[in-house]
Amino acid sequence: MITTQNLTKSYKGHLALDDVTLTFNEGMVGLLGPNGAGKTTFLRVMATLQKPTSGSASIFGVPLSQPEEVRRQIGYLPQHFSVYPQLTGREFLDYVGVLKGIHAAKARQEEIERILDQVNLTDKADKKVRTYSGGMRQRLGIAQALLGSPKMLIVDEPTAGLDPEERVRFRNILTRFSVGRIVLLSTHIVADIESNCRQIAVLSRGQLVLSGNLSDLADVGDGKVWQAVLNDEELRQINPMAIVSTQRLEEGVSCRIISDDAPHPAAVAVKPTLEDGYLALIGRERHA
Ligand SMILES: Nc1ncnc2c1ncn2[C@@H]1O[C@H](COP(=O)(O)OP(=O)(O)OP(=O)(O)O)[C@@H](O)[C@H]1O
DSSP: OEEEEEEEEEETTEEEEEEEEEEEOSEEEEEEOOTTSSHHHHHHHHTTSSOOSEEEEEETTEETTSHHHHHHHEEEEOSSOOOOTTSBHHHHHHHHHHHTTOOOHHHHHHHHHHHHHHTTOGGGTTSBGGGOOHHHHHHHHHHHHHTTOOSEEEEESTTTTOOHHHHHHHHHHHHHHTTTSEEEEEESOHHHHHTTOSEEEEEETTEEEEEEEHHHHHHTTTTTEEEEEEOHHHHHHSOGGGEEEEEEETTEEEEEEEOSSOSSTTOEEOOOOHHHHHHHHHHHHHHO
């Protein structure tokens, strides 16, 4: 279990994390929020790479004030993961394994083979990392995070820049690893959490604006999502920030619109998706 209590991080007076109190249990946890919401700061504080300005947190009962012990419990894949391009995947993992204190060569080798297999990189393990695709690098990133069998994985926007197939593959790998562990995944792409995360938290301007499950997020859009077929003139009257999607039909433009009130007499309320709920929540916060 992870818990945070009034966790706050300020950069020269700018509150990047503002009084965040939450609890997560085992499984995949999605941390959502727009750019600059404080996701990376939250993950770096949890990974003990930055100290909170105030507040506290613990990972499986170990407080962040014991960073050495916390680091033994976690694997971390940063947002900008860089690798020595001249090493092979296997050499890189061997190097990280030594850094993580797995000193017995045989045990290290066995663990590396097992993890390479899990991330589907065994047949590429002796190729230089500079020849890897973006998706392969990210899988190598997960492999290095998994060395040492951490109880928690912290993964910062791992699917940015991946093509759709690699993105799905990567998500599936993370889901597999979340059994019996906590995988904390930050993203601003709702689809990344849609199929895999039971628990979610949404940050906006450093504040926790929602913590719960997927349906809690979709419910934020209840009564605020509208569908209407409009002509071009009617469409121009709608606030472009409120339009989620459009599709041109023979009879006009079919629009999905987020609005507290019906945006047009012909608009009908529809059931919100997770993305609608997220956009309604972030729009509301921005407005506030
Ligand atoms: N080292 C720093 N010094 C000063 N301000 C910082 C620093 N790191 C982050 N910030 C600010 O703190 C806020 C939160 O940034 P953070 O990177 O945690 O957000 P994020 O949700 O991860 O954003 P993104 O999705 O763009 O990575 C932003 O306003 C950012 O400009």
